[in-house]
Amino acid sequence: MSKYRAVFIEEATEHLEEMSRGLLELERDPGRAEAIDLVFRMAHSIKGMAASLGYDPITEVAHRLEDRMQGVRAAGRVDAADLALFFKGLEGLEAMLASVRDGADAPAADPWLVHALSAPLGPPKKKALSPR
Amino acid sequence: MARILVADDASFMRQIIREILESDGHEIVAEASDGVQAVEAWKKHQPDLVTMDIVMPRRSGIDAVRAIMAIDSTARIVMCSALGQETLVTEALQAGARDFIVKPFKPDAVLATLRGALEKGDA
Numbered sequence: 054m055s056k057y058r059a060v061f062i063e064e065a066t067e068h069l070e071e072m073s074r075g076l077l078e079l080e081r082d083p084g085r086a087e088a089i090d091l092v093f094r095m096a097h098s099i100k101g102m103a104a105s106l107g108y109d110p111i112t113e114v115a116h117r118l119e120d121r122m123q124g125v126r127a128a129g130r131v132d133a134a135d136l137a138l139f140f141k142g143l144e145g146l147e148a149m150l151a152s153v154r155d156g157a158d159a160p161a162a163d164p165w166l167v168h169a170l171s172a173p174l175g176p177p178k179k180k181a182l183s184p185r
Numbered sequence: 186m187a188r189i190l191v192a193d194d195a196s197f198m199r200q201i202i203r204e205i206l207e208s209d210g211h212e213i214v215a216e217a218s219d220g221v222q223a224v225e226a227w228k229k230h231q232p233d234l235v236t237m238d239i240v241m242p243r244r245s246g247i248d249a250v251r252a253i254m255a256i257d258s259t260a261r262i263v264m265c266s267a268l269g270q271e272t273l274v275t276e277a278l279q280a281g282a283r284d285f286i287v288k289p290f291k292p293d294a295v296l297a298t299l300r301g302a303l304e305k306g307d308a
Binding site for chain 2: 068097104105106
């Protein structure tokens with residue numbers, strides 16, 4: 054599967070750019086369904102691609118993002134604390150993809166990020182964005 | 186050997202599926218990157234089988250299954266799913282999909298599922 058690595062890096066990079074675009078749209082309009090769908094689909098797609106190449110940490114973070122955005126889909130809008138968390142998730146994926154691009158394995162997923170993304174959706178949590 | 190339509194919004198995944206299927210002698214008659222394209226490509230090529238991703242833009246894989254089954258209730262469609270999509274897979278099977286394969290794809294499992302779906306269609 055290593056021959057697919059370059060294709061993965063190229064397509065995952067595009068997907069993360071799309072995810073960023075979606076999150077910026079949600080910053081302006083937290084209930085924008087198209088942007089919620091876009092972020093959900095990008096996370097889903099990255100999850101499937103990363104799993105195919107055995108990049109388990111990327112798969113895990115993308116999976117958590119996808120699940121959380123599924124909750125946002127049901128709620129119909131994203132709150133400010135969750136939006137900040139989604140941006141953290143995006144940053145995490147970008148950092149892991151950068152490692153892969155540099156020829157390394159994907160580094161382990163940030164346990165705080167995985168934990169925060171797995172927490173139930175709810176009202177803003179002041180401590181949730183103080184990772185380290 | 187079967188004529189197959191591959192529908193997935195990630196070109197990366199389409200390439201992987203294409204390689205697995207072509208290694209078994211199947212012909213990929215078309216690729217689609219969203220549900221709208223999948224239905225159009227099905228109408229144009231009337232393939233023996235479709236591999237259909239569930240989550241796609243413009244029209245979901247499940248909606249595309251419904252549209253294709255409304256045209257031809259004997260169409261053979263296998264869903265491509267991922268971890269945590271059990272509910273959507275069930276919905277797709279209820280809509281008429283024959284079976285499903287799970288990412289990450291294991292070539293032997295993919296080919297066995299597709300052979301099963303093709304044989305079921307001949308019964």
